[in-house]
Amino acid sequence: MADAKKPRAPFAPWDRRELPGLFSVEESARRVGAYKWCELKLFEALGGWIATVPELDVKMRLGAHCYKHAWHAELWHKRLPELREMNPDRLSVAPNEDMVSFIAALTEPEAPELTIEKLVGVYRVFIPHFISAYTFHLNNTSDITDAPTMRSLRFILQDEFEDWRDGEMLIQSLIETPAEVDRAAAHQARLEKILLAAGGITGSGTIGFNSPKHEGVMA
Amino acid sequence: MRKFFPVEDLARDERFNQITMNDRMADQRTAITTDSRPSRAANRIVPSRGDASDAARGLMHGIFVGEIQALEGAGRTCWDFTTGEEAPFELKLDMARQCWDEARHVEISIKLSDWMGSEIGEYAENTVLFQAACSNDPVLRLAGVNRALEGLAIDVFTTMKEFGEVAGDQYLEFAEDWMLADEVTHVKMGSDWLRKITENDPERRKKALDFQSVVDKLFSYGGTRSESQESPIGLARRFRELAGFDDQEIDVIADLSLAALEERKAAVLEAQAAHN
8 A cells, every 4th residue: 555645646547537528518408408308209109109019029128118218318307407407398398390290200100010110210210319319428528527417328328229229129020021121111211311300319410410510519 | 199099909919809898797607607506605816726726827817918908008198198288297207117017017927827827818808907097187097097906906916926825836926026016116106196196186186086996896896806705806905005005095995895796796696596
């Protein structure tokens, strides 16, 4: 044991955390509000679909995933006041009207024979976009000032990756004909185009590109 | 996807055979027996009953389909109501949590059914449970599903856990005890939300409690659940207390269940007299 009184570097040589990050408090809160809104819409849809899918294994998986996304929404809801937004509902909104249209298109399928469309919307479109948005946030925010958001992002990303894999395996197990491959691809393309217009989970600049000058973002 | 999903449209694969409560009551084999043999003094599902294995398998299948409908009901509450306006955000979070719990219960029920030697679809699926989850008022759903239906689940799981204990079936006892823990949580969730949302709305609270009473009677299935040994399923007072029911509320359910049993017995006697 070295001399306890000997001064040590406050950041160990292996600690590479940095100041500043890409996001201001306001920008971080805006993104977190959009995350919450999107996670809320997703868990509502997953819950609603449970009664509409005849496949028992899918039904049970939707039930489990419904909770995971509700928990994500709850984490973001609790984070907002910590980012100076004392009225979490104010920022719990869609980033733009295109995202509202995306949710409407995502939740359109209801008939029992449309399980492929339901799963494609969630696991081939929405969740991959969540993973992108969360990864961008994780890789660009300050390791020090925004550590609480990063902790939530890591927990949530773990869920998203697991759910993505679950969902993709369900889709692959349901697709049995070339026509169903086309069906899945057509639905994916339709939804991707709407999400392209929306700019991603948090709107334009979700993953850095096409950002309108990164308003509120530190250079 | 529409708001408010009709019970007739519940999606199932081809193994399932759905019936309504009306179908069940209209079926002379199950509704009013014309069997002239004296009825058993004790119908409680215990290993010493001659038909214990069949009865337990039937009950387990009933649990299985009940869990599917509870899962679907909780999921629909996440979807059917606008967040913040018609249902609080936190209530929806609880319903989503319930979805996960019920999904696990479906999984457990499938494993247990397999363990007990029955198959999916071996018995009919009564859809009355989901019907209780179709109200357009979330508070009524909580009263009907979380307090009445999940309350019944407490009674059923306690009976099955005791069955496993007496039969020396640790696999069954273990699984039922875990599900019982979740159900106590769900009933408490319902009790807490009912009190919170109707705190300043006594009329809405009364309406919800009246609805719960109707559902409780319906779920008594003509005396299937009561404190009498003539009922296959007992009333689990201790676990109901843990779930937030007070003594008076439990007494009301006990009386209601007993009355349902007596009504059924009278109906059976009447049918037998008419038959003879």
